[in-house]
Amino acid sequence: MFDHGFCLMFSPLVNETLKMLQANLKFPSLLHYFCRNYIYMAHFHKLAIKEINKVTEQSVTISFDVPDTLKDTFTFNAGQYITLKAVINGNEIRRDYSICSSPKSGALKVAVKEVADGRFSKYANKELKTGDVLEVSGPNGRFIFEPDNTKSRTIIAFAAGSGITPIMSIVKTVLEEELNSKLILVYGNKTPHDTIFYNELLALQVKHQNRFNIQWVFSRSDEANALFGRIERSTVNYIIKNKHKDLSVDTFYLCGPEAMINSISEVLIENGVKKDAILFELFTVSTPEAQIHYLKGIPKLLLRLMRRKLPSKCLRSKPYWKPL
Numbered sequence: 001m002f003d004h005g006f007c008l009m010f011s012p013l014v015n016e017t018l019k020m021l022q023a024n025l026k027f028p029s030l031l032h033y034f035c036r037n038y039i040y041m042a043h044f045h046k047l048a049i050k051e052i053n054k055v056t057e058q059s060v061t062i063s064f065d066v067p068d069t070l071k072d073t074f075t076f077n078a079g080q081y082i083t084l085k086a087v088i089n090g091n092e093i094r095r096d097y098s099i100c101s102s103p104k105s106g107a108l109k110v111a112v113k114e115v116a117d118g119r120f121s122k123y124a125n126k127e128l129k130t131g132d133v134l135e136v137s138g139p140n141g142r143f144i145f146e147p148d149n150t151k152s153r154t155i156i157a158f159a160a161g162s163g164i165t166p167i168m169s170i171v172k173t174v175l176e177e178e179l180n181s182k183l184i185l186v187y188g189n190k191t192p193h194d195t196i197f198y199n200e201l202l203a204l205q206v207k208h209q210n211r212f213n214i215q216w217v218f219s220r221s222d223e224a225n226a227l228f229g230r231i232e233r234s235t236v237n238y239i240i241k242n243k244h245k246d247l248s249v250d251t252f253y254l255c256g257p258e259a260m261i262n263s264i265s266e267v268l269i270e271n272g273v274k275k276d277a278i279l280f281e282l283f284t285v286s287t288p289e290a291q292i293h294y295l296k297g298i299p300k301l302l303l304r305l306m307r308r309k310l311p312s313k314c315l316r317s318k319p320y321w322k323p324l
Contacts, residue, residue, distance in 0.1 A: 044085055044135035045070055047108075052130055059113040059162065059196050060125050061100065064136060066108050074108050076139035077146060078173035079166045079253075079281075082110065085135040088123050095120040098165040098281075099139065100197070102172035111196055113162040143281040145170040145253070147177035153250040155181065156239065158264050160188040160231055160256035163283050164196050167255050171201075175208050182211045184247075186239055188231040188256070191221035215239060231260055236267040249273075254280040 050065040066074050081098040097110035112124040143166055159167040174183045189195040205212050216226035254261050261280045268278055
Protein backbone atom coordinates (compact mmCIF):
# COMPACT_ATOMS: atom_id res chain seq x y z
CA MET A 1 0.00 0.00 0.00
CA PHE A 2 1.33 3.44 -0.96
CA ASP A 3 1.62 5.90 1.91
CA HIS A 4 0.45 9.07 0.15
CA GLY A 5 0.57 11.18 3.33
CA PHE A 6 4.22 10.41 3.90
CA CYS A 7 5.19 11.24 0.33
CA LEU A 8 3.17 14.47 0.26
CA MET A 9 5.04 15.68 3.34
CA PHE A 10 8.50 14.42 2.46
CA SER A 11 8.48 13.69 -1.31
CA PRO A 12 11.69 15.66 -2.07
CA LEU A 13 13.47 13.87 0.79
CA VAL A 14 12.04 10.53 -0.23
CA ASN A 15 13.17 10.89 -3.83
CA GLU A 16 16.62 12.07 -2.78
CA THR A 17 16.98 9.20 -0.31
CA LEU A 18 15.84 6.61 -2.85
CA LYS A 19 18.44 7.80 -5.35
CA MET A 20 21.20 7.65 -2.77
CA LEU A 21 20.18 4.20 -1.51
CA GLN A 22 20.04 2.88 -5.09
CA ALA A 23 23.56 4.21 -5.65
CA ASN A 24 24.90 2.46 -2.53
CA LEU A 25 24.66 -1.09 -3.82
CA LYS A 26 26.92 -2.19 -0.96
CA PHE A 27 23.85 -2.01 1.25
CA PRO A 28 20.86 -3.01 -0.92
CA SER A 29 18.92 -4.17 2.14
CA LEU A 30 18.60 -0.60 3.39
CA LEU A 31 16.85 0.33 0.15
CA HIS A 32 14.51 -2.62 0.59
CA TYR A 33 13.80 -1.81 4.22
CA PHE A 34 13.25 1.90 3.56
CA CYS A 35 10.80 1.25 0.72
CA ARG A 36 8.87 -1.40 2.61
CA ASN A 37 8.50 0.57 5.82
CA TYR A 38 8.31 4.21 4.72
CA ILE A 39 6.82 4.21 1.24
CA TYR A 40 4.97 0.96 0.67
CA MET A 41 3.49 0.28 4.06
CA ALA A 42 2.98 -3.43 4.81
CA HIS A 43 -0.64 -4.52 5.14
CA PHE A 44 -1.18 -6.72 8.18
CA HIS A 45 -3.86 -9.30 8.96
CA LYS A 46 -4.76 -10.73 12.35
CA LEU A 47 -4.01 -14.45 12.47
CA ALA A 48 -4.49 -16.85 15.36
CA ILE A 49 -1.69 -19.21 16.32
CA LYS A 50 -2.80 -22.71 15.37
CA GLU A 51 0.11 -24.52 16.98
CA ILE A 52 3.35 -23.66 18.71
CA ASN A 53 6.04 -26.26 19.35
CA LYS A 54 9.40 -26.22 21.07
CA VAL A 55 11.96 -27.57 18.61
CA THR A 56 15.13 -26.82 20.59
CA GLU A 57 15.74 -25.27 24.00
CA GLN A 58 15.97 -21.86 22.35
CA SER A 59 13.57 -22.06 19.42
CA VAL A 60 9.93 -22.66 18.59
CA THR A 61 7.88 -23.15 15.47
CA ILE A 62 4.67 -21.15 15.11
CA SER A 63 1.88 -22.26 12.78
CA PHE A 64 -0.90 -19.86 11.87
CA ASP A 65 -4.55 -20.50 11.16
CA VAL A 66 -5.18 -18.81 7.82
CA PRO A 67 -8.90 -18.35 7.03
CA ASP A 68 -10.19 -19.19 3.56
CA THR A 69 -10.69 -15.50 2.80
CA LEU A 70 -6.92 -14.94 3.18
CA LYS A 71 -5.59 -18.07 1.45
CA ASP A 72 -4.61 -16.14 -1.67
CA THR A 73 -2.99 -13.38 0.38
CA PHE A 74 -0.73 -15.87 2.13
CA THR A 75 0.20 -17.96 -0.92
CA PHE A 76 4.00 -18.04 -0.94
CA ASN A 77 7.08 -19.32 -2.73
CA ALA A 78 9.64 -21.47 -0.95
CA GLY A 79 12.22 -19.18 0.66
CA GLN A 80 9.96 -16.19 1.34
CA TYR A 81 9.30 -14.56 4.70
CA ILE A 82 6.46 -12.88 6.56
CA THR A 83 6.53 -9.97 8.98
CA LEU A 84 5.07 -10.45 12.46
CA LYS A 85 3.85 -7.49 14.47
CA ALA A 86 3.01 -7.34 18.17
CA VAL A 87 2.84 -4.79 20.97
CA ILE A 88 5.29 -5.79 23.71
CA ASN A 89 5.49 -3.71 26.90
CA GLY A 90 3.76 -0.87 25.11
CA ASN A 91 6.09 -0.87 22.10
CA GLU A 92 5.14 -2.01 18.61
CA ILE A 93 7.68 -4.58 17.42
CA ARG A 94 7.98 -5.93 13.87
CA ARG A 95 10.20 -8.81 12.89
CA ASP A 96 10.70 -10.75 9.66
CA TYR A 97 10.70 -14.55 9.87
CA SER A 98 11.20 -16.97 7.00
CA ILE A 99 8.50 -19.51 6.27
CA CYS A 100 9.77 -23.03 6.95
CA SER A 101 6.80 -25.00 5.59
CA SER A 102 6.42 -25.87 1.91
CA PRO A 103 3.81 -24.20 -0.32
CA LYS A 104 2.30 -27.59 -1.15
CA SER A 105 1.67 -28.37 2.53
CA GLY A 106 -0.93 -25.63 2.86
CA ALA A 107 0.62 -24.61 6.19
CA LEU A 108 2.00 -21.22 7.17
CA LYS A 109 4.77 -21.86 9.68
CA VAL A 110 7.85 -20.00 10.89
CA ALA A 111 10.63 -20.82 13.34
CA VAL A 112 11.80 -18.29 15.93
CA LYS A 113 15.11 -18.70 17.73
CA GLU A 114 15.57 -16.76 20.95
CA VAL A 115 18.50 -14.37 20.74
CA ALA A 116 20.20 -12.18 23.33
CA ASP A 117 18.33 -8.89 23.76
CA GLY A 118 15.75 -10.07 21.23
CA ARG A 119 12.47 -8.61 22.44
CA PHE A 120 10.27 -10.41 19.95
CA SER A 121 12.17 -13.70 19.98
CA LYS A 122 11.98 -13.90 23.79
CA TYR A 123 8.29 -13.05 23.66
CA ALA A 124 7.69 -15.79 21.08
CA ASN A 125 9.64 -18.42 22.99
CA LYS A 126 8.42 -17.66 26.50
CA GLU A 127 4.96 -16.09 26.27
CA LEU A 128 3.12 -16.92 23.06
CA LYS A 129 0.67 -19.83 23.12
CA THR A 130 -1.89 -21.52 20.91
CA GLY A 131 -4.86 -19.26 20.25
CA ASP A 132 -2.93 -15.99 20.64
CA VAL A 133 -3.37 -13.54 17.78
CA LEU A 134 -0.55 -11.76 15.96
CA GLU A 135 -0.63 -9.31 13.09
CA VAL A 136 1.01 -10.85 10.04
CA SER A 137 1.91 -9.34 6.67
CA GLY A 138 1.73 -11.22 3.40
CA PRO A 139 4.78 -13.13 2.10
CA ASN A 140 7.68 -11.17 0.68
CA GLY A 141 11.24 -11.70 -0.50
CA ARG A 142 13.09 -12.86 -3.60
CA PHE A 143 15.28 -15.56 -2.05
CA ILE A 144 13.05 -18.17 -3.63
CA PHE A 145 12.92 -21.55 -5.29
CA GLU A 146 10.31 -22.08 -8.00
CA PRO A 147 9.81 -25.78 -8.80
CA ASP A 148 9.57 -27.13 -12.32
CA ASN A 149 8.91 -30.87 -12.48
CA THR A 150 10.18 -31.03 -16.06
CA LYS A 151 13.68 -30.16 -14.83
CA SER A 152 16.41 -32.35 -13.41
CA ARG A 153 18.93 -30.28 -11.46
CA THR A 154 21.32 -30.39 -8.54
CA ILE A 155 21.15 -27.81 -5.78
CA ILE A 156 23.54 -27.24 -2.90
CA ALA A 157 22.36 -25.28 0.13
CA PHE A 158 24.54 -23.93 2.94
CA ALA A 159 22.84 -22.93 6.20
CA ALA A 160 23.93 -22.10 9.72
CA GLY A 161 21.76 -21.92 12.83
CA SER A 162 18.37 -20.33 12.21
CA GLY A 163 19.43 -19.78 8.61
CA ILE A 164 17.86 -23.18 8.03
CA THR A 165 14.33 -21.74 8.06
CA PRO A 166 13.99 -20.62 4.40
CA ILE A 167 16.25 -23.48 3.32
CA MET A 168 13.88 -25.95 5.00
CA SER A 169 11.04 -24.70 2.83
CA ILE A 170 13.25 -25.04 -0.24
CA VAL A 171 14.34 -28.57 0.73
CA LYS A 172 10.75 -29.72 1.14
CA THR A 173 9.67 -28.10 -2.11
CA VAL A 174 12.45 -29.72 -4.12
CA LEU A 175 11.63 -33.14 -2.66
CA GLU A 176 7.85 -32.74 -3.08
CA GLU A 177 7.57 -30.98 -6.41
CA GLU A 178 10.73 -31.47 -8.48
CA LEU A 179 11.00 -35.22 -8.43
CA ASN A 180 14.00 -35.57 -10.73
CA SER A 181 16.20 -33.13 -8.84
CA LYS A 182 18.69 -33.63 -6.02
CA LEU A 183 19.63 -31.42 -3.09
CA ILE A 184 22.71 -31.40 -0.87
CA LEU A 185 22.44 -29.54 2.44
CA VAL A 186 25.49 -28.36 4.38
CA TYR A 187 24.17 -27.36 7.79
CA GLY A 188 26.22 -25.91 10.64
CA ASN A 189 25.35 -25.75 14.35
CA LYS A 190 26.96 -26.09 17.76
CA THR A 191 25.63 -29.60 18.53
CA PRO A 192 22.82 -31.87 17.31
CA HIS A 193 20.86 -30.83 20.40
CA ASP A 194 20.98 -27.19 19.26
CA THR A 195 20.01 -27.99 15.68
CA ILE A 196 16.63 -26.73 14.48
CA PHE A 197 14.75 -29.46 12.52
CA TYR A 198 17.45 -32.04 13.28
CA ASN A 199 15.12 -35.06 13.53
CA GLU A 200 12.87 -33.86 10.72
CA LEU A 201 15.84 -33.51 8.39
CA LEU A 202 17.12 -36.97 9.31
CA ALA A 203 13.70 -38.40 8.47
CA LEU A 204 13.68 -36.61 5.11
CA GLN A 205 17.13 -37.98 4.32
CA VAL A 206 16.00 -41.54 5.03
CA LYS A 207 12.82 -41.09 2.97
CA HIS A 208 14.65 -39.51 0.02
CA GLN A 209 18.05 -41.13 0.37
CA ASN A 210 18.76 -41.07 -3.37
CA ARG A 211 17.90 -37.39 -3.73
CA PHE A 212 18.74 -35.69 -0.44
CA ASN A 213 22.08 -35.70 1.34
CA ILE A 214 23.09 -33.80 4.48
CA GLN A 215 26.57 -32.81 5.51
CA TRP A 216 26.39 -31.90 9.19
CA VAL A 217 28.91 -29.44 10.65
CA PHE A 218 29.16 -29.08 14.45
CA SER A 219 31.41 -26.61 16.26
CA ARG A 220 31.10 -28.02 19.80
CA SER A 221 30.40 -31.70 19.26
CA ASP A 222 32.48 -34.35 17.53
CA GLU A 223 29.94 -36.58 15.77
CA ALA A 224 30.23 -39.49 13.37
CA ASN A 225 29.74 -38.52 9.72
CA ALA A 226 29.95 -34.82 10.59
CA LEU A 227 32.62 -32.18 10.10
CA PHE A 228 33.98 -30.48 13.21
CA GLY A 229 34.16 -26.69 13.27
CA ARG A 230 32.25 -24.05 11.36
CA ILE A 231 31.26 -23.67 7.74
CA GLU A 232 34.30 -21.94 6.24
CA ARG A 233 36.45 -21.97 3.13
CA SER A 234 37.79 -25.48 3.74
CA THR A 235 34.24 -26.79 4.16
CA VAL A 236 33.16 -25.40 0.81
CA ASN A 237 36.24 -26.75 -0.95
CA TYR A 238 35.65 -30.18 0.59
CA ILE A 239 32.05 -30.24 -0.68
CA ILE A 240 32.61 -29.03 -4.24
CA LYS A 241 36.13 -30.34 -4.92
CA ASN A 242 36.13 -33.60 -2.99
CA LYS A 243 32.90 -35.14 -1.71
CA HIS A 244 30.71 -33.99 -4.60
CA LYS A 245 33.35 -33.13 -7.20
CA ASP A 246 31.62 -35.10 -9.96
CA LEU A 247 28.34 -33.22 -9.67
CA SER A 248 27.30 -30.37 -11.92
CA VAL A 249 25.54 -27.93 -9.59
CA ASP A 250 22.87 -25.63 -11.00
CA THR A 251 22.24 -23.32 -8.04
CA PHE A 252 23.67 -22.57 -4.61
CA TYR A 253 21.45 -21.25 -1.80
CA LEU A 254 23.23 -19.64 1.16
CA CYS A 255 21.61 -18.50 4.39
CA GLY A 256 23.31 -17.51 7.64
CA PRO A 257 25.64 -14.92 9.16
CA GLU A 258 27.26 -12.28 7.00
CA ALA A 259 30.82 -13.59 7.39
CA MET A 260 29.78 -17.10 6.36
CA ILE A 261 27.93 -15.86 3.28
CA ASN A 262 30.92 -13.77 2.18
CA SER A 263 33.36 -16.65 2.70
CA ILE A 264 31.25 -19.22 0.82
CA SER A 265 30.56 -16.83 -2.05
CA GLU A 266 34.25 -16.03 -2.45
CA VAL A 267 35.22 -19.71 -2.63
CA LEU A 268 32.45 -20.55 -5.10
CA ILE A 269 33.41 -17.68 -7.40
CA GLU A 270 37.10 -18.64 -7.18
CA ASN A 271 36.06 -22.10 -8.37
CA GLY A 272 34.26 -20.77 -11.42
CA VAL A 273 30.68 -20.58 -10.17
CA LYS A 274 28.79 -17.73 -11.82
CA LYS A 275 27.44 -15.04 -9.52
CA ASP A 276 23.88 -15.47 -10.77
CA ALA A 277 23.99 -19.12 -9.63
CA ILE A 278 24.55 -18.01 -6.01
CA LEU A 279 21.47 -16.88 -4.11
CA PHE A 280 21.88 -15.72 -0.54
CA GLU A 281 20.06 -14.34 2.45
CA LEU A 282 21.85 -12.86 5.45
CA PHE A 283 20.23 -13.41 8.82
CA THR A 284 22.51 -11.19 10.89
CA VAL A 285 24.45 -8.02 10.28
CA SER A 286 27.50 -6.79 12.11
CA THR A 287 26.74 -3.11 12.70
CA PRO A 288 23.46 -1.76 11.32
CA GLU A 289 24.19 1.68 12.79
CA ALA A 290 27.51 1.84 11.00
CA GLN A 291 25.80 0.91 7.77
CA ILE A 292 23.46 3.85 8.12
CA HIS A 293 26.26 6.30 8.92
CA TYR A 294 28.13 5.07 5.85
CA LEU A 295 25.43 6.46 3.56
CA LYS A 296 26.70 10.02 3.34
CA GLY A 297 24.30 12.75 2.37
CA ILE A 298 20.99 11.12 3.24
CA PRO A 299 18.73 13.75 4.83
CA LYS A 300 19.15 13.76 8.61
CA LEU A 301 15.39 13.51 9.23
CA LEU A 302 15.16 10.26 7.28
CA LEU A 303 18.36 8.94 8.83
CA ARG A 304 16.79 9.41 12.25
CA LEU A 305 13.63 7.61 11.11
CA MET A 306 15.62 4.72 9.67
CA ARG A 307 17.92 4.45 12.68
CA ARG A 308 14.99 4.30 15.06
CA LYS A 309 13.18 1.61 13.05
CA LEU A 310 15.96 -0.46 11.48
CA PRO A 311 15.98 -4.00 12.97
CA SER A 312 19.11 -6.03 13.56
CA LYS A 313 17.99 -8.56 10.98
CA CYS A 314 17.26 -6.51 7.90
CA LEU A 315 19.49 -7.91 5.18
CA ARG A 316 17.77 -9.71 2.34
CA SER A 317 19.45 -11.12 -0.72
CA LYS A 318 17.56 -9.39 -3.53
CA PRO A 319 15.72 -6.29 -2.37
CA TYR A 320 12.27 -5.61 -3.73
CA TRP A 321 11.43 -2.01 -4.53
CA LYS A 322 9.38 0.06 -6.96
CA PRO A 323 10.22 3.50 -8.33
CA LEU A 324 8.00 6.39 -7.33
